[in-house]
Amino acid sequence: MTRYLMFIIVLLTAVSLAGCQGDNTAQAYNVSTGGNAHEGVKVIEAYGCGSCHTIPGIHAADGMVGPPLYFMSRRTMIAGELPNTPDNLVKWLKSPQSIEAGTAMPTLGLSDQEAKDAAAYLYTLK
Numbered sequence: 001m002t003r004y005l006m007f008i009i010v011l012l013t014a015v016s017l018a019g020c021q022g023d024n025t026a027q028a029y030n031v032s033t034g035g036n037a038h039e040g041v042k043v044i045e046a047y048g049c050g051s052c053h054t055i056p057g058i059h060a061a062d063g064m065v066g067p068p069l070y071f072m073s074r075r076t077m078i079a080g081e082l083p084n085t086p087d088n089l090v091k092w093l094k095s096p097q098s099i100e101a102g103t104a105m106p107t108l109g110l111s112d113q114e115a116k117d118a119a120a121y122l123y124t125l126k
């Protein structure tokens with residue numbers, strides 16, 4: 001019996017270690033927004049989101065204009081305006097001004113796919 005349990009423990013450890021391999025954790029969350037987190041990194045860098053936001057994992061993203069985007073996957077609300085769902089995050093990224101007129105976050109002109117990709121990345125921030 002003990003031996004059997006040991007076998008199970010060793011097996012589970014091996015499986016969980018195998019699950020941790022790969023270049024990053026982003027891919028695991030690609031489903032929820034219809035976007036690709038890997039592409040999202042490029043979108044976030046290309047649009048300069050980091051000039052206003054501190055964003056973990058994004059090069060030189062240490063802006064202090066907007067809130068830091070730590071824990072976006074656990075946030076209840078987006079900008080204090082919308083429930084944090086994938087659809088709403090995509091909407092916010094595409095058109096913050098239409099959700100909260102006068103917000104300091106500009107409408108940057110992200111395409112639908114770019115917003116989905118960026119949202120996919122933000123949801124990897126746990």
Ligand code: HEC
Pocket residue numbers: 043044047048049050051052053065066067068069072075077078079080093100103104105106108110118122
């Ligand atoms: C000019 C500065 C600026 C830029 C550029 C900018 N943002 Fe923002 N962002 C803000 C501000 C300010 C807020 C807070 C808005 C509010 O609460 O009214 C905000 C809010 C957000 C929120 C909601 C955060 C929360 O705590 O609820 C997200 C997500 C976000 N921005 C993502 C992005 C992404 C992704 C980009 C790039 C595509 C980007 N922002 C570009 C200024 C900016």
